[in-house]
Structures are given as structure tokens and as C-alpha cells.
Amino acid sequence: xxxxxxxxxxxxxxxxxxxxxxxxxxxxxxxxxxxxxxxxxxxxxxxxxxxxxxxxxxxxxxxxxxxxxxxxxxxxxxxxxxxxxxxxxxxxxxxxxxxxxxxxxxxxxxxxxxxxxxxxxxxxxxxxxxxxxxxxxxxxxxxxxxxxxxxxxxxxxxxxxxxxxxxxxxxxxxxxxxxxxxxxxxxxxxxxxxxxxxxxxxxxxxxxxxxxxxxxxxxxxxxxxxxxxxxxxxxxxxxxxxxxxxxxxxxxxxxxxxxxxxxxxxxxxxxxxxxxxxxxxxxxxxxxxxxxxxxxxxxxxxxxxxxxxxxxxxxxxxxxxxxxxxxxxxxxxxxxxxxxxxxxxxxxxxxxxxxxxxxxxxxxxxxxxxxxxxxxxxxxxxxxxxxxxxxxxxxx
Numbered sequence: 565x566x567x568x569x570x571x572x573x574x575x576x577x578x579x580x581x582x583x584x585x586x587x588x589x590x591x592x593x594x595x596x597x598x599x600x601x602x603x604x605x606x607x608x609x610x611x612x613x614x615x616x617x618x619x620x621x622x623x624x625x626x627x628x629x630x631x632x633x634x635x636x637x638x639x640x641x642x643x644x645x646x647x648x649x650x651x652x653x654x655x656x657x658x659x660x661x662x663x664x665x666x667x668x669x670x671x672x673x674x675x676x677x678x679x680x681x682x683x684x685x686x687x688x689x690x691x692x693x694x695x696x697x698x699x700x701x702x703x704x705x706x707x708x709x710x711x712x713x714x715x716x717x718x719x720x721x722x723x724x725x726x727x728x729x730x731x732x733x734x735x736x737x738x739x740x741x742x743x744x745x746x747x748x749x750x751x752x753x754x755x756x757x758x759x760x761x762x763x764x765x766x767x768x769x770x771x772x773x774x775x776x777x778x779x780x781x782x783x784x785x786x787x788x789x790x791x792x793x794x795x796x797x798x799x800x801x802x803x804x805x806x807x808x809x810x811x812x813x814x815x816x817x818x819x820x821x822x823x824x825x826x827x828x829x830x831x832x833x834x835x836x837x838x839x840x841x842x843x844x845x846x847x848x849x850x851x852x853x854x855x856x857x858x859x860x861x862x863x864x865x866x867x868x869x870x871x872x873x874x875x876x877x878x879x880x881x882x883x884x885x886x887x888x889x890x891x892x893x894x895x896x897x898x899x900x901x902x903x904x905x906x907x908x909x910x911x912x913x914x915x916x917x918x919x920x921x922x923x924x925x926x927x928x929x930x931x932x933x934x935x936x937x938x939x940x941x942x943x944x945x946x947x948x949x950x951x952x953x954x955x956x957x958x959x960x
Contacts (some may be wrong), residue, residue, distance in 0.1 A: 590957070592746060596639070596820035600812040603830075605855065608808030612832060612863050622870040629837055632829045633791060639821040640750050642792070644959045649675055651762055655683065656939055659931070662923045663687055663911060664721035668934040669728070670737075673758040674955065676946040677751070680737035680934045681708065681730030684721035694725040694773035694905040695763040697789070697796070699732070699756060701780030701889070702813065706736035709929040716777075716894055718924040723898065723907040726769060728759055732781065733815060737934055740945060741952040748815035750956065756789040760796065772797065773905045777897055779803055779889035784816040784831070791837035798904045800897045802846040803887050805835045807859050809852035836864045840873035844900040846893050849883035857881045895919045 603611060619625040637643050651671040658667035669683045686693060698717060700707040707713050708731050717727045733751045734743025745751065756776075763769050775798040778786040783804030790799040804811075807830055811817040822829055835843070845861055847853035853860070861879040868874045880896040898919060902909045914920040935941045946955055 592819055596823045596825075597817060598810045598820075598822040598830075599817045600810060601808055601852070602810045602817075602822075603808040605808050608806070608830065609855075609859050611828070611830060612807055612859065615829065615833060616863070616866070625867060625870050628833075631827050632833055633837060635824050635827055635829065636753075636788060636791060636821045636834065639824065640753055640819050641747065641956070642750065642753060644956075645750070645754050646674070646959060648761070649673075651758070651765060653762060653765065654934060654939070656934075657931075659927070660687060661718070661925045662722075664718050666717070666721075666927070666932070668932060668939075669762075670934045671758065671762045673751075673755045674959075676944055677740060677952065677955070678738070678941065678945060679730050679755045679759065679762075681728055682717065682932050684717035684727040684729070686721050686724050686726070688724070688911075690724070691768075692770040693768055694775065694907060695766070695769045696720055696725045696727045696901065696905070697756060697759050697763070697774075697776040697778075697786075698727055698729040699752075699776070699778035699782035699785040699789075700729065701778065701782045702732070702735075706731070706929070708736045709927075709932055711926050712889060712894075714926055715921045715924045716889065716897075719894070719898060719912050719919075719921050720901065720907070722911045722923070723902060723909065724911065725775070725901070725905060725907055726763065726766065728763055730755065730759055732785075740947055741949045744814045744818075745949055745952060746814065746818060747953070747956050748813075749817075749819045749821065751952075752785055752815050753788055753792070756785050757793055760789075760793055764795070771795065775799065775901055775905050777802065777901065779893070780887060781811065781813055781816055784811050787831065787835040787838065788821070790841070790843075791834050794841075796841070798842045798901060799838050800844045800846065800900055801835060802889050802893055802897065803848055803851055803853050805831055805845050805847070805856065805860050805864075806852040807832050807855070807863075832860045832863055835860075836867045838877075839864070839868045840871035840876055842876045842900070842904040843878075844897065845877070845879045846896055847879060847881045848885040848887065848893075849881070850886035854883075891921070894921075
């Protein structure tokens with residue numbers, strides 16, 4: 565009996581149990597939510613100053629770090645998620661270009677719930693490759709298919725990494741529930757952790773060289789995934805780590821991951837849970853990361869100092885830029901990821917010594933979609949907010 569049949573049987577059993585027991589989603593305690601600009605700028609900085617009084621060395625920081633990590637796991641109800649369910653990976657339509665290839669992929673993060681994306685690979689043959697998760701932020705059109713996101717995947721692949729770009733929940737082909745599902749944060753975080761499993765299921769991936777980078781809401785996904793999964797060795801959260809802004813979407817702050825009845829934290833400390841692994845903060849002057857060089861970065865650097873690794877965290881601040889993952893931000897990320905994941909910048913550098921992305925072929929959405937008239941989504945896929953809520957409610 566193959567994994568897909570087992571998944572179908574498992575899903576039907578869950579549905580029968582739910583229908584017979586009328587399982588309902590446990591309501592979220594909205595009094596514990598920290599949404600959007602939860603603090604003023606001054607309050608955010610003051611909160612960091614207070615947080616710093618709760619530890620004095622590596623040992624006491626790690627006690628606090630464990631409380632923060634537990635707050636994420638319990639607040640996002642990740643402790644109820646099943647472990648190591650079958651991925652049932654789908655991969656097809658590989659297209660080869662100048663130094664890289666791209667194929668359309670999906671896997672089941674939960675039985676009947678699919679993560680959809682594209683896998684960019686180097687065409688240069690090696691015995692093993694680094695791998696990079698690339699979650700994206702919000703956008704008016706599905707960002708996975710945008711020019712900037714395609715350039716990011718292709719360039720990192722040509723540099724020598726296998727790159728997975730995957731849809732946010734409720735965006736692009738991830739249409740089994742709405743993006744503002746009450747447990748979007750649960751789903752997106754679980755998807756990212758299973759995305760590590762997916763990359764490590766590829767025999768050519770070097771398990772010691774796993775990275776992650778994303779912007780805005782994808783930056784939130786990046787630093788939460790790093791906080792929870794030590795398999796991720798290097799991280800580059802872009803235009804998101806702020807002392808006063810907690811994320812404006814339910815996929816970032818719609819569940820109580822920053823506050824419980826016995827703790828309060830912010831995205832700065834969640835990002836700091838990456839310590840002592842290498843991390844680059846990319847910030848700009850026209851959003852909530854405008855204070856990063858003076859506020860967020862020094863705080864995180866002090867935590868790295870407790871490990872004697874303060875040089876492992878860096879900040880690139882672009883004071884005249886805004887909220888995006890544009891070319892200048894990508895250049896900074898490429899250099900950092902190349903250094904710590906042993907990638908080749910020379911593969912994407914022109915004769916003037918500059919990063920040059922003009923080799924990238926921009927594909928239309930239809931060419932990058934996983935599911936179409938030929939490759940159909942499996943019939944047992946769950947559909948709709950209510951069905952997804954019932955599935956999550958039954959995972960206890």
C-alpha cells in the first residue's frame with residue numbers, strides 16, 4: 565500500500581472522527597495578541613531594555629530563549645502537529661536555463677494539505693549542494709511568480725544552492741484555505757518546518773548547509789522557522805525585524821506567539837533565537853526597520869556576544885530605500901549566503917565585478933504552476949476554511 569493511499573485512508577478517518585464528535589476549533593485568546601504596531605517606537609525600545617534585565621550570560625539567556633521558544637510552539641499550537649507524516653512529493657516539468665533549472669513541486673505538510681512551489685537547482689554537477697528555503701511576503705499578485713522572486717531563486721541556484729520558493733498559505737496555488745485563516749500562522753510555520761524535511765529528502769542536499777531568506781511576511785516566516793529548527797544554519801530576514809511592529813497580518817501575529825500569561829517578547833528576541841548561527845538583518849529607512857542600526861541590531865548583537873560570536877550577525881541598512889527585496893537587498897543577501905553556505909559569487913558576477921541577474925529567464929505563471937489540467941491536485945486534498953479548521957482541531 566503506497567503513501568498516497570495511506571494518506572487518503574488517514575484523512576478519511578480524521579473526517580469521520582470529526583463528523584461524529586463535532587470537534588470545533590479552540591478559540592484564540594485575543595487578549596494575548598500583539599498585532600501590528602503593538603508598541604510605539606519608544607515603547608519597543610524600552611521593552612528591549614527591560615528584556616535585557618532578565619538575563620546576564622549565555623546560561624540565563626538560554627533559559628529565557630527556551631521560554632520564548634515554548635511560547636511560539638504553544639501559542640501557535642505547533643505542539644499538536646503530527647511529526648514526519650508522508651511528504652508524497654510531486655515534482656515535474658523541469659526546465660533548464662543558463663546555469664540553473666526550475667521545476668514545479670508540491671508536498672503534503674499534513675495529510676491532504678499541500679505546499680506548492682518551485683525548486684531551482686544548479687546545473688553544475690557536484691556531489692552535494694547547499695539548500696535554501698525562500699518564503700515570500702505579501703503582494704498584489706502571487707509573489708512566487710514575480711520577477712524579483714524568480715531572480716532570487718535563479719541567482720542563488722546558479723551560485724550553487726538548491727532553492728525552494730513556496731507559496732504563503734492562501735496565496736498563489738496554496739488555495740485550500742484563505743490567507744487570513746485564523747490559524748494561518750500555524751500552517752505557515754508548519755509548512756516551513758516540513759519544507760526543511762522536503763529539502764533533506766533530496767539525497768544531494770548537504771544537511772549542514774541549510775539557509776533561509778524571505779522578506780516582510782516571508783521574513784517573519786524565516787526568523788520563526790530558524791527559532792524553532794536548528795537544522796537551519798544561516799538566515800537572512802529582510803525588512804521585518806522590528807522592536808515595535810509585530811506583523812500586520814494574521815499569518816504573522818494572529819496567534820499569541822509573543823505573549824502568554826507568564827512572558828512577553830518581540831520579534832527582535834525571536835530573531836535572536838538564531839544565535840549563534842550566522843544571520844544578516846537587512847533593513848531600510850522607510851518602514852518599521854528604520855531604527856535597526858541603533859535599536860534592534862545592537863540588541864541582537866549583544867546576545868551573539870554571549871556566545872563569543874558577535875561577528876556572526878550583521879546588518880545592512882539601506883536608509884534611502886523602502887519595503888521590498890529589491891536588487892540592492894538581494895546583493896547583500898547573496899554575499900552573506902555565499903560566505904556561510906560556501907556558494908560562488910563568481911557564477912553571477914560580470915566582467916566589471918558586479919552582480920548581474922540578466923541571465924535569468926522570467927517565466928509566466930502557467931509555466932511555474934504545479935497543478936494544471938495535466939497535473940491535477942489529488943482528489944483527497946482538503947478544501948475550504950472549515951475543512952482545514954476541522955483538520956487542525958483534530959490534531960491533538
